[in-house]
Amino acid sequence: MTDVRVGRTDLFVPRIGLGTAALGNFQQAISDADAVAVVDRAIARAVRYLDTAPLYGHGLAESRVGQAVAKVSRDGLIISTKVGRLLREDAPRDETQYYDGVPFYRDVPAVGPVWDFSYDGIRRSVEESLKRTGLDRFDVLLLHDPDQHLEAAASTGYAALRDLRAEGLVQAIGAGMNNSAPLAELVRSCDLDVVLLAGRYTLLDQSSLSDLLPACERRGVSVVIGGVFNSGVLVDPAPGASFDYIPAGDAVVAKAAAIRDVCRPYDVPLAAAALRFPLAHPRVCTVLVGPRTVDEFEMDLALFDADIPAELWADLRRAGLLDPDVPTPE
Template sequence: MNEVRVGRTDLFVPRIGLGTAALGNFQQAISDTDAVAVVDHALDRGIRYLDTAPLYGHGLAEKRVGRGVAAADRDQLVMSTKVGRLLRPDAPRDETQYYDGVPFYLDVPPVGPVWDFSYDGIRRSVEESLERTGLERFDVLLMHDPDDHLEAAATTAYAALRDLRAAGTVSAIGAGMNHSAPLTELVRSCDLDVVLLAGRYTLLDQSALADLLPACEEREVSVVIGGVFNSGILVDPLPGASFDYIPARDEVVAKAVAIRDLCRKYDVPLAAAALQFPLAHPRVSTVLIGARTVGELDEDLALLDVEIPSALWTDLQNAGLTDAR
């Protein structure tokens, strides 16, 4: 749990954090008790960085995280949430949060996300997240999925975050997305401290090497990596495995199988290689583990103790299965 500096700020974060989409009933409903138990166990295991968002379970994850950290020493934690969506009872259906007619978040409260990257909307979002979590402050605030709202994100939303940072209300600001190109635009147009990238710098997909990671290197922006297992295919690449939250195409499964087979040559679990891979990049500050249960969390943390020979990384690159790191 060694710590590294976030951008040019005075905030330091551990190399491993807890992502909490699963604690908001992402693709599988869990109880409040089980969700809070994961947070409790994460703290017991030394995890001190937790990332959440209003979208995750439409407020469920924030509330559960708040309960889990209520008795912890706040000064020992790094808490991150996201802005850009407000939860409202009259929200229109957001088709991006469905696949084949089934919502990604199950058994959620009777509210839905409404896009709002206005200056006032960002301030409101922070206030409502503080209320849901019961916290007095967040350390990191991230604009959430502004793919189709880049102009507002780079102007009104950024201005609100910049002012909150200047006032000392938050230590670091940035954006979190599943695509590297729009994140790169924000890095180049705004004074960000950190970005959260899900799924685009993994053992299976290093597309962020072409744009985001060089831009972050140039601007001294830290990178937090989520989705290291690419929705599960880098745990067990069976036919029908998920990639980017939906069934993977055959060619994606085939590539994952080829990576797994090379890992087996060195007696390295595929999941261990997947979890450790992003940590080697100099701009990556933290990898988030998105465990749904206490057992999953322990299994993931154990993967960090697996020794991986450098020859495996070389073989993966020589086989064209990974790009140069």
């Protein structure tokens, strides 16, 4: 598939990119060598868009991306990171980063995230991320999870990104969140190029069709889709499967299983349909995969290349598992 323009910028991204939360020890610790090997393989396989963030492993993911990128030419790589959280040794415990008392990120450096969407805080975040990665620039900067900080994100946070873009220090700016409604507010109030939406435009959940995606169409904003497998339930919808990073409810598992059953007669893995589906929307430029091993990455690429007949999408509509008006890869 050909590269796609990001918003109205001169930046073009491939249709598949590498998300690096898992490379920051999300829910499972891995070694530096294993994490760097995944990034190495992505670059070797021309998956040139790498998305990271200070939150991912409290700096681990950024430093591991930097180790891999240092070995190759920076030309042709598109690297995004996020702003709005500074990593500090005296950070108070953030309960949103725990489930049932267990942290989402395991065996991480002894620092924690502190919210800061101030003008100076955003610029400081970029400087610290450049130091962790060893890079001289980022291509995309995203306000990270500003759900409870929308006023600051839309004012001082956005102003810092706007100025960095005007100074030519970054090509595209935007925001990344798990919720579509606040992202839509930022799209309407700020001059953004791109948003990263996780989990809300998938085979299982197209809730962003009612707010974010129409706003992006009106404003010419591109959309990167993360969480295409909804944390795992769209890979294997078995009891106990994960949805939104925690155990899925029965109704979610049942719907995912029903989608899988429609895919089976076509010999199409559920995960392959999940990976391809978002790309049919005209505002979606890229989908991200988040493997923690080289083998998982290769499996993701094989899923991306799977042949999916148009009849499969039609069957999903007939079964009431897709909205009649949702775009599909026909």
